[in-house]
Amino acid sequence: MILDGRHIASVIREELSQEIGRIVADGGRAPSLAVVIVGHNPASETYVRNKIRACEEVGIQAQKIAFDEDVTEDVLLQQIDILNQDPSIDGFLVQLPLPEHISEQKIAERIDYRKDVDGLCPENVGRTMLGMPSIMSATPKGIRELLKRYDIPTEGKRVVVIGRSNIVGKPMAMLLIQKNLLGNATVTLCHTKTPNLKEVCLEADIIIVAVGQPCTLTEDMVRTGCVVVDVGINRVNDQSDKGYRLCGDADFEKLKDKCSYISPVPGGVGPMTIASLLQNTLQAYKFRITKD
Amino acid sequence: MILDGRHIASVIREELSQEIGRIVADGGRAPSLAVVIVGHNPASETYVRNKIRACEEVGIQAQKIAFDEDVTEDVLLQQIDILNQDPSIDGFLVQLPLPEHISEQKIAERIDYRKDVDGLCPENVGRTMLGMPSIMSATPKGIRELLKRYDIPTEGKRVVVIGRSNIVGKPMAMLLIQKNLLGNATVTLCHTKTPNLKEVCLEADIIIVAVGQPCTLTEDMVRTGCVVVDVGINRVNDQSDKGYRLCGDADFEKLKDKCSYISPVPGGVGPMTIASLLQNTLQAYKFRITKD
Numbered sequence: 001m002i003l004d005g006r007h008i009a010s011v012i013r014e015e016l017s018q019e020i021g022r023i024v025a026d027g028g029r030a031p032s033l034a035v036v037i038v039g040h041n042p043a044s045e046t047y048v049r050n051k052i053r054a055c056e057e058v059g060i061q062a063q064k065i066a067f068d069e070d071v072t073e074d075v076l077l078q079q080i081d082i083l084n085q086d087p088s089i090d091g092f093l094v095q096l097p098l099p100e101h102i103s104e105q106k107i108a109e110r111i112d113y114r115k116d117v118d119g120l121c122p123e124n125v126g127r128t129m130l131g132m133p134s135i136m137s138a139t140p141k142g143i144r145e146l147l148k149r150y151d152i153p154t155e156g157k158r159v160v161v162i163g164r165s166n167i168v169g170k171p172m173a174m175l176l177i178q179k180n181l182l183g184n185a186t187v188t189l190c191h192t193k194t195p196n197l198k199e200v201c202l203e204a205d206i207i208i209v210a211v212g213q214p215c216t217l218t219e220d221m222v223r224t225g226c227v228v229v230d231v232g233i234n235r236v237n238d239q240s241d242k243g244y245r246l247c248g249d250a251d252f253e254k255l256k257d258k259c260s261y262i263s264p265v266p267g268g269v270g271p272m273t274i275a276s277l278l279q280n281t282l283q284a285y286k287f288r289i290t291k292d
Numbered sequence: 293m294i295l296d297g298r299h300i301a302s303v304i305r306e307e308l309s310q311e312i313g314r315i316v317a318d319g320g321r322a323p324s325l326a327v328v329i330v331g332h333n334p335a336s337e338t339y340v341r342n343k344i345r346a347c348e349e350v351g352i353q354a355q356k357i358a359f360d361e362d363v364t365e366d367v368l369l370q371q372i373d374i375l376n377q378d379p380s381i382d383g384f385l386v387q388l389p390l391p392e393h394i395s396e397q398k399i400a401e402r403i404d405y406r407k408d409v410d411g412l413c414p415e416n417v418g419r420t421m422l423g424m425p426s427i428m429s430a431t432p433k434g435i436r437e438l439l440k441r442y443d444i445p446t447e448g449k450r451v452v453v454i455g456r457s458n459i460v461g462k463p464m465a466m467l468l469i470q471k472n473l474l475g476n477a478t479v480t481l482c483h484t485k486t487p488n489l490k491e492v493c494l495e496a497d498i499i500i501v502a503v504g505q506p507c508t509l510t511e512d513m514v515r516t517g518c519v520v521v522d523v524g525i526n527r528v529n530d531q532s533d534k535g536y537r538l539c540g541d542a543d544f545e546k547l548k549d550k551c552s553y554i555s556p557v558p559g560g561v562g563p564m565t566i567a568s569l570l571q572n573t574l575q576a577y578k579f580r581i582t583k584d
Binding site (some may be wrong): 166186190196 | 325330363380396400401413415416417421422423424447448449456458463464465466469471476479480481482483485486487492495543
């Protein structure tokens with residue numbers, strides 16, 4: 001069965017739209033998001049456009065703040081300070097990757113965690129890991145939500161996470177071992193230094209693959225009935241007009257009949273990440289409203 | 293073979309002692325630590341006494357700040373603010389557990405991460421997980437050091453961590469999956485909701501058990517040649533004058549000949565945790581000196 005992230009994300013957007021509609025109808029102001037983008041990477045520009053469109057669709061006021069490729073780190077840090085302090089901004093994010101002369105680490109450290117709607121700054125990552133109130137990393141949060149909406153339990157299950165990135169693998173593992181009904185899994189985190197990946201995957205009830213490499217997860221690595229969540233978005237050259245097609249990290253065609261559930265690429269995790277971003281923005285808004 | 297934490301910790305203390313001796317001989321001031329304790333829990337008082345003695349032994353100036361059991365949360369938070377700002381204090385810790393009317397979470401959140409020598413506040417936990425410069429949780433750091441000093445590689449090994457506490461299990465898993473030579477392990481995190489703990493343990497090259505329950509890890513759960521690190525410190529009643537003896541979470545007597553290495557309780561991880569605390573204090577001191 002297909003884990004239809006596009007459909008679930010649209011259900012979440014509808015829920016958010018209704019909630020924000022009620023807030024505004026009751027005389028409240030709309031939540032607001034700012035998206036900072038540096039340079040003209042085409043993929044980044046597409047992502048930012050999609051995020052802003054998704055915001056507008058649910059009633060979140062969104063604005064883009066664009067800098068040229070050669071902006072200095074100092075100017076970008078000053079922009080973050082402004083956004084941290086601006087009372088009309090509930091949340092913001094800086095689209096990655098950044099040009100090489102700007103430290104992504106310094107940027108992440110500077111963002112006020114209460115406005116960090118990507119959930120990537122150290123304070124939020126630490127709070128999530130410690131089980132404290134936090135804004136969660138958007139992609140792992142979206143995957144957890146996808147499993148929840150399909151009634152796929154994680155408690156007592158063996159979950160294998162492939163890939164140890166800061167934005168997916170590590171925070172995904174940390175969400176799934178939390179002491180709650182959406183966690184309680186026995187989690188194994190694998191990566192490039194795992195010598196026997198196939199053997200480890202064959203132990204899994206659920207596999208989450210996030211390495212950015214086509215055909216990392218093949219048919220022989222997966223037990224019949226396993227759940228596969230595919231986080232990779234890879235461009236593969238083909239004969240189409242565009243000259244490429246998108247595919248995930250799993251061999252979808254061969255796996256789709258062997259798995260009980262599998263998420264497609266595109267249309268699986270991607271839309272869920274944007275849905276999480278919208279949820280996180282509303283969460284940041286509510287937090288600030290409570291404090292007002 | 294026994295992982296002799298008491299011996300390794302004494303080697304580390306000697307190294308620290310020499311380094312601090314050189315700093316002072318060169319006209320520098322000594323590093324300083326404050327330990328805050330609330331109430332009169334006998335175990336806590338012993339821990340605090342041991343920490344202060346260990347500091348003095350290596351040349352760290354240590355002071356105890358004691359409050360009665362009925363101190364308010366506000367007063368304790370004010371004390372933390374004072375320590376955060378006091379330029380003569382390089383690091384401090386608040387001994388746990390705290391009385392029920394005080395939120396350990398609020399306390400942890402308030403500590404400036406640059407002085408958080410226990411490495412338990414969200415900012416340090418997040419920074420460690422993201423691979424950024426941080427003060428690491430003392431117990432996992434001590435365990436990593438113990439493995440390193442015995443030349444036990446973790447790269448490419450399967451490590452099973454039993455117990456998902458904020459002070460041991462979760463940060464231990466995060467250290468071991470980092471992309472470096474002291475990490476690079478394939479890590480599985482188990483807990484009370486793991487249904488098949490024995491089966492999982494039998495896959496492991498290294499097992500780290502931290503649940504606080506005697507005989508959690510028994511002979512049948514461990515492959516011949518496995519490395520076992522025992523973090524538990526449990527009191528078991530016996531016929532001795534004290535009326536109890538200390539033991540770990542592993543069945544040490546039955547395991548010691550089956551394992552390639554095993555850490556005893558007492559004398560294994562406990563002394564390493566204190567050694568980490570001393571290292572963390574010197575690290576916090578150097579950080580502040582650099583900034584002066």
